Amino acid sequence: SQKIEQNSEALNIQEGKTATLTCNYTNYSPAYLQWYRQDPGRGPVFLLLIRENEKEKRKERLKVTFDTTLKQSLFHITASQPADSATYLCALESGGYQKVTFGTGTKLQVIP
Amino acid sequence: DAGITQSPRHKVTETGTPVTLRCHQTENHRYMYWYRQDPGHGLRLIHYSYGVKDTDKGEVSDGYSVSRSKTEDFLLTLESATSSQTSVYFCAISESQGDYEQYFGPGTRLTVT
Numbered sequence: 214s215q216k217i218e219q220n221s222e223a224l225n226i227q228e229g230k231t232a233t234l235t236c237n238y239t240n241y242s243p244a245y246l247q248w249y250r251q252d253p254g255r256g257p258v259f260l261l262l263i264r265e266n267e268k269e270k271r272k273e274r275l276k277v278t279f280d281t282t283l284k285q286s287l288f289h290i291t292a293s294q295p296a297d298s299a300t301y302l303c304a305l306e307s308g309g310y311q312k313v314t315f316g317t318g319t320k321l322q323v324i325p
Numbered sequence: 326d327a328g329i330t331q332s333p334r335h336k337v338t339e340t341g342t343p344v345t346l347r348c349h350q351t352e353n354h355r356y357m358y359w360y361r362q363d364p365g366h367g368l369r370l371i372h373y374s375y376g377v378k379d380t381d382k383g384e385v386s387d388g389y390s391v392s393r394s395k396t397e398d399f400l401l402t403l404e405s406a407t408s409s410q411t412s413v414y415f416c417a418i419s420e421s422q423g424d425y426e427q428y429f430g431p432g433t434r435l436t437v438t
Binding site: 247262314 | 356358360365366367368369370373375381383384415417419420421424425426427428429430431432
């Protein structure tokens with residue numbers, strides 16, 4: 214069955230550095246992959262989508278890569294700020310009606 | 326939050342009682358979803374709707390039913406609540422264009438005692 218893995222341990226980085234989060238998946242070939250941000254007590258908020266035929270997508274300080282051979286997506290936040298501290302979820306397209314399957318998320322803490 | 330509300334926001338109920346959670350949108354989006362979020366499991370899809378009166382099961386649908394009689398409302402019912410259904414429930418909406426982003430409601434924290 215489809216399996217999505219994100220680092221379950223929290224990622225702590227220094228302000229100004231680049232944060233890199235990983236999303237690995239198995240037993241599936243999604244047409245697209247999304248990244249969401251979730252703050253405590255709130256619903257997830259969409260950040261970026263990358264399609265299977267795209268290698269890289271950028272939006273301001275965010276960069277996402279998608280390697281369909283490795284079955285992996287990397288999510289980068291450059292020049293990280295304390296306000297970037299949150300849990301980041303990857304979500305894979307899972308079969309019509311815009312359904313996606315979410316990973317368990319990685320908690321990012323940016324230290325001033 | 327993009328014109329999507331959930332009610333109630335918090336609820337405590339006893340095992341065996343029926344519970345209905347409501348999701349209301351003002352965006353006229355076609356697709357609506359119910360998820361539950363639990364530590365260690367992340368967000369899991371319970372049921373989804375692809376139009377009025379068109380619904381289908383998700384990954385964890387046992388013990389849950391849904392109804393969508395109007396575009397704007399999607400109801401999730403626990404026919405007989407169990408302690409394993411204690412969770413945070415999120416509703417989401419989406420449209421079939423653009424980046425297919427899902428917009429989430431603020432969530433409902435349900436405790437079954």
